[in-house]
Structures are given as structure tokens and as C-alpha cells.
Amino acid sequence: MELLGYRRPDGKVGIRNHVLLLSVVVCANEVTDRIYRAVAGTVPVTHPHGCCQLGVDFEQSKRTLLGFAANPNVAGVLVVGLGCEKMEAPMLAKEIAQTGKPLQLLIIQDAGGTSKAVRQGIAMAEAMVAESQKLPRVPIKMSDLILGLECGGSDSTSGLAANPAVGVASDLLIQAGGAVVLSETTEIIGAEHLLAERCLNHRVSQDLLAIVKAAEGEAVKMGVDLRGTQPTPGNVAGGLTTIEEKSLGCLRKAGSGVVQAVLPYAAAVEGRGLFVMDTPGQDVESITGMVAGGCQMVLFTTGRGTPVGCPIAPVIKITGNDHTYNLMEENMDINAGTVVQGTETIASVGQRIYRLMQEVANGRLTKAEVLRHYEFAITRIGPSI
Amino acid sequence: MLKVVVIDPQDNVATALEDIRSGEQIKLDLAGKVTLLPVTQDIPIGHKVAVAFISCGDQVIKYGQxxxxxxxxxxxxxxxxxxxxxxxxxxxxx
Structure with missing residues (x-):
């Protein structure tokens, strides 16, 4: 299948051509949102952060916003700031300019308030979308892809059907020369010994064991049983009893690849093959971290059913639960419940997923895109000061 | 179709692929050897049923782990x- 995508000035390959409206601070969210509602071809990133943040917490939020701007699915960026925030919009714009992408800066305090900022922003966004539409689509390859792996609202079918099928698709992409990112450190607890055996070398194994130990330590520090939240009440209702059981099922998403490196949250993915990113079990924060790291596409397995997407990367939903597929078909792209029913093999579903990945890379919209699910959330390290 | 799946031969639990009522006899495929197990409690779909005696304090094994x-x-x-x-x-x- 011939695939067409977009080549960015820095040489990276995108499978979407969004104009990103990037709010740098909670105070700029409303203006950003009003511009988005007025101009087709734009996507909004809004969040409750960007001010009164310090040290590594500030750096992580900044890295996440810059990562979204740099993601090759983004054609150009309109940075929207208030004017007095810690996450200074001109500073971010200067760093984003290094990608060579079209860039505009809108400061609400300079524009003269909400209405004037919205009017200016609409004019800027309109011009950027018009410009982005002139970009030609060029041939791309599956090896250009960095794929994020996510699971959420898991039940027993996730480990039996959806996750192993995603594992087949992950292996196919790695064989084709692409990159795959496994995330959600909490959901490696109890399965880390198996993944540690599949690391490139001793140092990568040690890095993996260290992030799992740290994630478990955070839970233990709270003085309660992790089961208060992991598995979640929905996981438990779906038959999952312990975090170990959930993790052993989750790990199947990663197929059989060798872990090349363990990456911090929202760090850029460099190289090909399988990577692990240190993200929490919270789905939206985890997807946000991986897409900030450069993932152009996400495979998301769910047993109970979840609608969430991402502003700039297509998210493909796969459920191993036939009941959930029928109940929430408007949110589900692939039914892997056929594995549980014994009418299809895991390998066959994996190949179906891979074919859909090719179509989505070529422009086909996922259910989450059709419904404009643009969830975005940054993992915080420290409190607002 | 079997009503339960034993994922790994070492497992002492199986996962229900449909709701199972107390009193039902279910077929087990333990590494190719099919046996019958009487189920003594209701097992909702997706939940686990013991396929071997598990002592208090023993490890419960699924996925061979x-x-x-x-x-x-x-x-x-x-x-x-x-x-x-x-x-x-x-x-x-x-």
C-alpha cells in the first residue's frame, strides 16, 4: 500500500497536517478555544498549567508543550499566552522556531483583551491553515512511524485478546523498521522481570527496574494498598484482581521486541525498535507524554470502553470485549472480541490492526478523530507554588 | 467453544469466557488434556475460577506467573x- 504524508522542514514525517493552537497557560485557554471553534483545520491544546511552576515540574510541562509543537503531525503553531506567566510564550516560540515550522505568537495582554486577541488569533490561524493546505503530500513509509501503545479501562479480555493482537501489530511495525513506545510504568509492576530480560543490555534493564521501583515507591509512600486505584474499580468489575495480573496482560502490547532504551516522560524518541517511556497509568497523561516524544499514532486497547483521543495524533481503539464493541461502536475502531469467541486468531486480528494503521497513516480518520476527542493532560511532578 | 481459558499450563486459575452458573460442569483444556470441572460458585465473564486446590498463602498463577x-x-x-x-x-x- 502506497502511503502519503507530510515532510516537515526538519525532515520528520507527519501523517496529519494540523495547525496547532498552543495555549501556554491556563489563563489563555478560553481565547485558544474560541479561535479553535472559529477556524477549521486547527486543533487546540489547553491545560490547567503554565504558571507558578518550579524546577523539574516546570521543565517537564515545558518539554511536553514543545514536544507537541515539534511533533511532525503539526504543520504550524500559533502560540497563545497571557503575557505575565512563567511559561513565557515568546521563549517557547523561540524554541519552536528551531523546527522551521510556520509560527505565530499571540499575547492577550498585548492584543488588548479577550475580544481583540480572539479576532487577531482567528486571522492568524486562518492564514496558517490556508498556508498549510498548500503543502504537498509525499510518499512515506511505515518505517517513518513512531507508534505509542496505551491501554485503559482494561478487563480480562485486554490480556487475552486486544493486547496480544496489538503485540502482533507492534512486532510487524518494528519488522518494517518503525519505532514503538510502551508506556504506563505502574502497569509494568509485577511483570518487570519479564521485560527486563528483553532489554538491549544490562544498563537498559537497570533503568527499567529503577522506574518500576520508583512508581511502586510512590504508591507505597501513600501508606495504602495500591489496589485502592490499581486495578481501578472498573478493572476489578471486569475480572482483574491485582496489579500483577493487570501488568502481565498489559505487557502483551509490546510484542516480542527488544527494549532499546527507557525514556523520561515526554522525551524525544530517537532510533527504531521498542522503547519504554516512564508515564503514569492515567491514560490521557500517558498518551500526551508519548505524543510529545514524537509518536504520530497511538494504539489504545480497552475492555470497558473509553472515548479519549489526542489533539494531534490519531488514536486507534481496539477492544477484546464484544459487548463493549457493540455498546460503544462509535468509539471503537477494531473488535478483537472474535479472539475470545474463538472465531479469529490473535495473529489475524494483529494483521487487521496493522492494515488499519496503514490506512490511518494514509489519512483515514479514527473514531476518536471523527468525534474530535482532543484530550490533553500533563503529568505534574510538583505542586503549583 | 470452551467456556474458560487456561492461559499457561502452570496456571492454577482459568478465565471465564462467558458467565458460568454454580453447578455447571465446564471443560478444561490443560495443555491439550481435556478434563471436566464442576463449578461450585457463579463466575461472571472475565473472572477467574480455580482449576487446582490453592492453599491459604499460596501464589495464584496466571500467564504462568x-x-x-x-x-x-x-x-x-x-x-x-x-x-x-x-x-x-x-x-x-x-
């Missing part, structure tokens, strides 16, 4: 879930 510790003895055919299985990990409470 320990998934936690049994807090009471469990007879084959009984439901295994949060009432009789605790996690070994992330235990800030102990």
Missing part, C-alpha cells in the same frame, strides 16, 4: 477474586 497470594484455601471450581486474592506489590498498607 504469580499474580498475588491467596488469603484462604480455595477449592477447584471456586471463584478467585478480591475476596480471596491479594496483591504482593504496591502494598503501602502493610
Amino acid at each position: 504469580p499474580i498475588g497470594t491467596a488469603t484462604q484455601s480455595v477449592q477447584p471450581g471456586q471463584h478467585v477474586h478480591v475476596h480471596n486474592l491479594i496483591s504482593n506489590r504496591g502494598r503501602g498498607d502493610v
Whole structure:
């Protein structure tokens, strides 16, 4: 299948051509949102952060916003700031300019308030979308892809059907020369010994064991049983009893690849093959971290059913639960419940997923895109000061 | 179609692929050897049923790996879930 995508000035390959409206601070969210509602071809990133943040917490939020701007699915960026925030919009714009992408800066305090900022922003966004539409689509390859792996609202079918099928698709992409990112450190607890055996070398194994130990330590520090939240009440209702059981099922998403490196949250993915990113079990924060790291596409397995997407990367939903597929078909792209029913093999579903990945890379919209699910959330390290 | 799946030959639990009523006999495929197991409690779809005797304090095995510790003895055919299985990990409470 011939695939067409977009080549960015820095040489990276995108499978979407969004104009990103990037709010740098909670105070700029409303203006950003009003511009988005007025101009087709734009996507909004809004969040409750960007001010009164310090040290590594500030750096992580900044890295996440810059990562979204740099993601090759983004054609150009309109940075929207208030004017007095810690996450200074001109500073971010200067760093984003290094990608060579079209860039505009809108400061609400300079524009003269909400209405004037919205009017200016609409004019800027309109011009950027018009410009982005002139970009030609060029041939791309599956090896250009960095794929994020996510699971959420898991039940027993996730480990039996959806996750192993995603594992087949992950292996196919790695064989084709692409990159795959496994995330959600909490959901490696109890399965880390198996993944540690599949690391490139001793140092990568040690890095993996260290992030799992740290994630478990955070839970233990709270003085309660992790089961208060992991598995979640929905996981438990779906038959999952312990975090170990959930993790052993989750790990199947990663197929059989060798872990090349363990990456911090929202760090850029460099190289090909399988990577692990240190993200929490919270789905939206985890997807946000991986897409900030450069993932152009996400495979998301769910047993109970979840609608969430991402502003700039297509998210493909796969459920191993036939009941959930029928109940929430408007949110589900692939039914892997056929594995549980014994009418299809895991390998066959994996190949179906891979074919859909090719179509989505070529422009086909996922259910989450059709419904404009643009969830975005940054993992915080420290409190607002 | 079998009503349960045993994922790994070492497992002492099976996962229900449909709702199973107490009193039903279910077929088990243990590494190619098919046996019959009488189920003595209702097992909702997706939940676990013991396929071997599990002593209090024993590890419950699924995917061929320990998934936690049994807090009471469990007879084959009984439901295994949060009432009789605790996690070994992330235990800030102990």
C-alpha cells in the first residue's frame, strides 16, 4: 500500500497536517478555544498549567508543550499566552522556531483583551491553515512511524485478546523498521522481570527496574494498598484482581521486541525498535507524554470502553470485549472480541490492526478523530507554588 | 467453544469466557488434556475460577506467573477474586 504524508522542514514525517493552537497557560485557554471553534483545520491544546511552576515540574510541562509543537503531525503553531506567566510564550516560540515550522505568537495582554486577541488569533490561524493546505503530500513509509501503545479501562479480555493482537501489530511495525513506545510504568509492576530480560543490555534493564521501583515507591509512600486505584474499580468489575495480573496482560502490547532504551516522560524518541517511556497509568497523561516524544499514532486497547483521543495524533481503539464493541461502536475502531469467541486468531486480528494503521497513516480518520476527542493532560511532578 | 481459558499450563486459575452458573460442569483444556470441572460458585465473564486446590498463602498463577497470594484455601471450581486474592506489590498498607 502506497502511503502519503507530510515532510516537515526538519525532515520528520507527519501523517496529519494540523495547525496547532498552543495555549501556554491556563489563563489563555478560553481565547485558544474560541479561535479553535472559529477556524477549521486547527486543533487546540489547553491545560490547567503554565504558571507558578518550579524546577523539574516546570521543565517537564515545558518539554511536553514543545514536544507537541515539534511533533511532525503539526504543520504550524500559533502560540497563545497571557503575557505575565512563567511559561513565557515568546521563549517557547523561540524554541519552536528551531523546527522551521510556520509560527505565530499571540499575547492577550498585548492584543488588548479577550475580544481583540480572539479576532487577531482567528486571522492568524486562518492564514496558517490556508498556508498549510498548500503543502504537498509525499510518499512515506511505515518505517517513518513512531507508534505509542496505551491501554485503559482494561478487563480480562485486554490480556487475552486486544493486547496480544496489538503485540502482533507492534512486532510487524518494528519488522518494517518503525519505532514503538510502551508506556504506563505502574502497569509494568509485577511483570518487570519479564521485560527486563528483553532489554538491549544490562544498563537498559537497570533503568527499567529503577522506574518500576520508583512508581511502586510512590504508591507505597501513600501508606495504602495500591489496589485502592490499581486495578481501578472498573478493572476489578471486569475480572482483574491485582496489579500483577493487570501488568502481565498489559505487557502483551509490546510484542516480542527488544527494549532499546527507557525514556523520561515526554522525551524525544530517537532510533527504531521498542522503547519504554516512564508515564503514569492515567491514560490521557500517558498518551500526551508519548505524543510529545514524537509518536504520530497511538494504539489504545480497552475492555470497558473509553472515548479519549489526542489533539494531534490519531488514536486507534481496539477492544477484546464484544459487548463493549457493540455498546460503544462509535468509539471503537477494531473488535478483537472474535479472539475470545474463538472465531479469529490473535495473529489475524494483529494483521487487521496493522492494515488499519496503514490506512490511518494514509489519512483515514479514527473514531476518536471523527468525534474530535482532543484530550490533553500533563503529568505534574510538583505542586503549583 | 470452551467456556474458560487456561492461559499457561502452570496456571492454577482459568478465565471465564462467558458467565458460568454454580453447578455447571465446564471443560478444561490443560495443555491439550481435556478434563471436566464442576463449578461450585457463579463466575461472571472475565473472572477467574480455580482449576487446582490453592492453599491459604499460596501464589495464584496466571500467564504462568504469580499474580498475588491467596488469603484462604480455595477449592477447584471456586471463584478467585478480591475476596480471596491479594496483591504482593504496591502494598503501602502493610
